[in-house]
Amino acid sequence: MVVQSFNYVRTEMEAEAPAPGTSVGFVGWMRKNLFSTPGNSLLTVLGVLLLVWAVPPLYNFLIGKAVFIAENGETCRVEGAGACWAFIWARINFFIYGFYPMEEQWRVNICFVLGIILIVPLLWLDLPGKVLNAILFFVIYPIVAFILLNGGIFGLQSVPTENWGGLTVTLIIGITGIVVSLPIGIVLALGRQSNLPVIKTLSIMFIELWRAVPLITVLFMASVMLPLFVPTGMTVDKLLRALVGVSLFSAAYLAEVVRGGLQALPRGQYEAASAMGLNYWKSMLLIILPQALKHVIPGIVNSFIALFKDTSLVSIVGIFDLLQTVQSSSSDLKWAGPHQAITGYIFAAMVFWIFCFSMSRYSIFTERRLDTGHKR
């Protein structure tokens, strides 16, 4: 055998060849994400067929053939017409303010603006002055808003709660529920963790009872039984009854969320707090709760989303919230038409969706921002 020797040695690297055209760019992405296996290809085809089947009619109904401007239901009743947005536009005042007197609606608007001014910096995590901001929003704002909306003093015309309605009432119930139920929920959670048997038992009973029953029974109870509970001659405002029901109900759910945060804290934190000589309330307020609440912000926001969606239930006990205004308008004869009700529901759904979806996005954002732990 002759050993041949080659004295060819490459000295420089061969330039990288481009990846095959089928594995990069749009084609590559399609091969990877849409057609990786025969089964996947079939699913892709089915998905595209579903889109082709569903999207054009939806587009036509919502935008393409929809009626945006009309004097009355005449234009909406035309064969083949889509959603009747003109109907929403004509009733928008009712949907937002309910029966609130037209000339007093600036008061509601001021409440909206004040609320936005206070809530934006509260949600903006980098801004300082959170304590002051929180006091303003959670304590001062409800009082100011109540005085503004209810009137009766400072020369403001009195507007009884029966006239409140629409989105205003939905937001009032939502915000009051959040403001009232969070502190009660925290106290209940601490009570459940307490080692004083009486307090612990009472907290558990309250939480479990409220969590076991549907909100609608709580609202029924609030509307038929609260009037029996108060001294004779005293009447409880209808809206207040619903507020009590919603707040207590939501507090029980929040209590369980907060308890999750309390249990997630390592024992060492509790022991360190007592080692520092802090008493119970100081150690809770300064050491335990700030950490525990941070853990459960997503859970708290989820409860708020549930609470906000649940506000629609007050329509069952006869309060004119957003859903009820939409529901009652859907039999408005002036706008009668085949798509009147459905347009109303889509409008209400969009309003609720915008609020709930932004809350859930915000919760995801804070979860990422506050995740100072060890992330692999």
Added chain:
Amino acid sequence: MAAQDSERAPAPQTSFFNDPVIRGRIYQLIVALVVLVFFWFIAQNTAENLARQNKTTGFDFFFATSGFDIFFTLIPYSRASEYWQAFVVGLLNTLLVSLLGIIFATIWGFILGIARLSSNWIISRLAVVYIETLRNIPLLLQLFFWYFAVLKAMPSVKQSFIFFGEFALNNRGLNIPRPVFDDKFFLVVIAIVVAIAGGIVLAKWARKRLEATGQRFPTLITSLAVLIVLPAIVWLISGTNVGLDVPKLAGFNFKGGISLPPEFVALLVGLILYTSTFIAEIVRSGIQAVSHGQTEAAAALGLKEGDRLRLVVIPQAMRVIIPPLTSQYLNLTKNSSLAAAIGYPELVSVFMGTTLNQTGRAIEVVFVTMMVYLTLSLLTSAFMNWYNARVALVER
């Protein structure tokens, strides 16, 4: 906090009020007193208000004639029946819609959850859009939508939508065929029971053999085969006839088959579509909670793709999935009470609605209704605790 180390030398004498044990007792006494006074106050007011309104109390109304009709009942009920029968009708209707809702929402939710994790871009996007849309819209609004905007807007009986040949959908509800069994059908039922029992025995035997010898037996396929073949043979030999009672247009309405009122269909559809979005998210997080290392470890042990899922990933994912899934089932049951808004006669609507209005016994009715839901909830959590204890991670 209470002192825990009573074994040690007595703590230095502090003033009476600073002793945590004594202070704890005082606090509890105060709280208990406040609660008692509060309830006494309420009871007092209630008694006074009731006396003023000349109302009587007691549960005797349960045995009075109800005098109202319910259009959808599972047990015989008429206007001459008593209130307790109306209560049972409502309870059964709640249980019926909850049970059906739970079954379908679980199936649809698992499909959606897996679709969301699919490597197929279009499928996972579609699942995300579906989930994020429906979970952020109040259920009550969705029920209104299905009931008032969809089902009530359906064509009249004469122009019903007919699909799959025999299903008819119109503004009076959904008519579905009903299977009719003749008297020999019980033989087939016996065959099915025998096949299921055989499957269980087979699974036990296969497991024992697997643990003893390491040899595996295709239990699932075998028992499925038995389950299909055995009843089929019995069916053919016995000559059982299973007919379909098909809904037919007769006069002004459909006759025959099962007629489901639109309230029921709207409630069921709404509950399924809404709850399935939450179940989908639970399933997704459950599957994602199983770390990739587990799959890799299973592959390193030489398990096939199917076995990896069946023996390693799914059992661990279920541990994460089951507790929130149970609470979704509870939520669905509680949410079925929203039917009161669209008029499906379930517990809240029949009992807290009509019965309360007719008898005026607010306290008794609210108490009984809440107790029903509390019992359902406690039973479910008892089951959940039992299951949790079974599957919980055994740590050293």
